[in-house]
Amino acid sequence: MDGKQNLADTAFDSLDAMMIAYAGEAVKEAAERHEKLDFSESSIAAVERCLALIAPEGQPPEDVNYLARVWGAYLGEVVRTHYGGSWDMSQYPGSALAVPAIDVRGSHLYPTMKVFRRLTMGDTENVDTFYQMVARRLGTPTTIH
Numbered sequence: 001m002d003g004k005q006n007l008a009d010t011a012f013d014s015l016d017a018m019m020i021a022y023a024g025e026a027v028k029e030a031a032e033r034h035e036k037l038d039f040s041e042s043s044i045a046a047v048e049r050c051l052a053l054i055a056p057e058g059q060p061p062e063d064v065n066y067l068a069r070v071w072g073a074y075l076g077e078v079v080r081t082h083y084g085g086s087w088d089m090s091q092y093p094g095s096a097l098a099v100p101a102i103d104v105r106g107s108h109l110y111p112t113m114k115v116f117r118r119l120t121m122g123d124t125e126n127v128d129t130f131y132q133m134v135a136r137r138l139g140t141p142t143t144i145h
Helices: 003-009 015-032 041-052 061-083 111-121 127-138
Strands: 086-091 098-104 107-109
Touching: 003 015, 003 061, 015 041, 015 061, 015 086, 041 061, 041 111, 041 127, 061 086, 061 098, 061 111, 061 127, 098 111, 111 127
Parallel strands: none
Antiparallel strands: 086 098, 098 107
8 A cells, every 4th residue: 555645645636636546556556466457347357356355354444445445446437438427526325425426327336435345345245246237237338538
């Protein structure tokens, strides 16, 4: 988590810029695990493999939250890259929490919360399976690179 302090110390000019920076940190962390993240849809399987290696037990809550932001930002950027949409802060359903969400084709997706659930609840919250379900529901990609 070398980039944690750098990201915390950066004043971003937009939520988009912040999430892109966090996604970039996921690319670096994946490379340390010998996984390549290239913002392709198929790279979500590599994200799942990386998440499977992270043991959140015993980690301070702020570290688990940081990991959820990093890997969730990457997941969200893959959605945004292939299906359009934009980042915004939105209230997570059933909670008073406002979290980064992707507004895509009239729906809100909460990728950081999905990753948080994956980290804290285990592989039943598989992000690759989740991405495949999202892709089916969203239909044809609009790839915006």
